[in-house]
Amino acid sequence: MRRSHFTIPFGGIFLCLTLLTGCSQKFQDVNDTAKLALFGDDDTQLTTQAINQLPYASMYARIGDGPQAFMVLAFAEQDIISSSPTSANQPNAPLLKWLSADRGLLVTQAGRITKTLSLAQGNLVATTSKTIDPLALGLHKASTPKAWSRTLDWQPGYHFGYTINSAFSNGSEQVIVINEQPIKSLYFTEDVNVPSLELSYQNEFWLNPITGAVIKSHQQLAPGLPVVEFSILKPFS
Numbered sequence: 675m676r677r678s679h680f681t682i683p684f685g686g687i688f689l690c691l692t693l694l695t696g697c698s699q700k701f702q703d704v705n706d707t708a709k710l711a712l713f714g715d716d717d718t719q720l721t722t723q724a725i726n727q728l729p730y731a732s733m734y735a736r737i738g739d740g741p742q743a744f745m746v747l748a749f750a751e752q753d754i755i756s757s758s759p760t761s762a763n764q765p766n767a768p769l770l771k772w773l774s775a776d777r778g779l780l781v782t783q784a785g786r787i788t789k790t791l792s793l794a795q796g797n798l799v800a801t802t803s804k805t806i807d808p809l810a811l812g813l814h815k816a817s818t819p820k821a822w823s824r825t826l827d828w829q830p831g832y833h834f835g836y837t838i839n840s841a842f843s844n845g846s847e848q849v850i851v852i853n854e855q856p857i858k859s860l861y862f863t864e865d866v867n868v869p870s871l872e873l874s875y876q877n878e879f880w881l882n883p884i885t886g887a888v889i890k891s892h893q894q895l896a897p898g899l900p901v902v903e904f905s906i907l908k909p910f911s
Contacts (some may be wrong), residue, residue, distance in 0.1 A: 720744065720907075722853060731910040733772065734853075735780060737793060738900035745772040745780065747910055753783065767810040770910055780902070784810035785879060785888020787895060787902055798895040799827040799834075808842060809879065812886035813862050820844075828896035836897075839867045850880055850890055852905045858883055859890070866894070873897050 719742075725732060731747035749771040767784035774780075781789035786809050788801040803824035811818045820842040827834045845860035859880040867874050875897070880890040890905045 719853065722855060725853070725907045728908065730908070731770075732907045733904050734907060735772070735774065735902060735904040737778075737902055738795065743774040743778070745774045745778075745904075747771070748773040750910060766806060768910070780904075783807070785881075785891055787891075787893050790895060790902075793895075793900070796828060796830050796895075796899045798899065799829055801826055808840075809886075809888060813842060813879070814845060814860055814881055814883060814886040826896050828899060833896070836868060836870060839869065841865045841867075845881065847883070848880065852890060853907055857889065868897055871897055 719734075728746070733745050734742050735745050736742050747770055750768045751771075753766040753769050769788070770782045772780045772782065778793065779791040780787055784807055786801070786807055787798065789799065790797045801824055803822070805822065807824075808818050808820065808822050813820075822840045822842075824838050824840075826836050826838050841864070843863040843865075845862050848859050848861040849856050850859050851857070860883050862879045862881065864877040864879065865874065866877060875894045877894060878892040879888050881887065882889055887909060888906070889909075890903075892901055892903050894901045
């Protein structure tokens with residue numbers, strides 16, 4: 675199977691950050707973040723002490739069967755839902771933009787990957803919905819809907835406006851290990867259906883039992899694109 679790497683030149687990182695963030699609020703110095711990412715290596719594992727000492731939120735991420743990458747949070751911007759009459763001007767979870775040592779970018783929102791840049795096997799271009807993602811509402815809450823629909827755009831090819839329907843399982847307790855530390859979690863599956871392509875796949879999420887925040891995930895970006903696995907090492911706060 676082909677190994678999937680992030681493949682943009684380092685000088686392009688700053689251009690990519692500009693394209694992704696627009697007028698977003700920067701909460702850490704980009705130059706410092708980029709320098710930190712430069713010193714990372716594939717398949718490395720940092721000690722818990724080293725991670726806690728870094729002034730950045732961070733995670734491990736793996737694209738397909740590629741090497742594990744250490745990623746730091748470069749930007750966070752607030753997202754406002756205004757397309758739905760029932761959620762006009764309602765704040766949604768912030769958009770988090772992660773920078774890797776191997777020169778890649780992931781955008782997450784409430785633990786869901788909503789956009790990527792410069793992945794070798796293709797990119798998730800956009801994720802849109804008129805309703806809030808159940809992950810943002812908190813899957814651990816009994817009141818949260820267990821069904822959701824959204825629209826995905828992805829490349830290569832001209833894949834735009836595909837309706838994606840999701841059904842979430844009820845959570846079950848699991849103990850997972852992140853960076854050699856056992857952590858209690860609630861495990862959920864997301865059964866994803868793409869009606870127009872007659873395709874289905876499954877995403878997995880491990881949540882903090884108290885806050886509902888995603889601490890680990892396996893997500894297929896879109897039909898034909900690789901699965902991304904990530905584990906949060908130091909959460910955004």
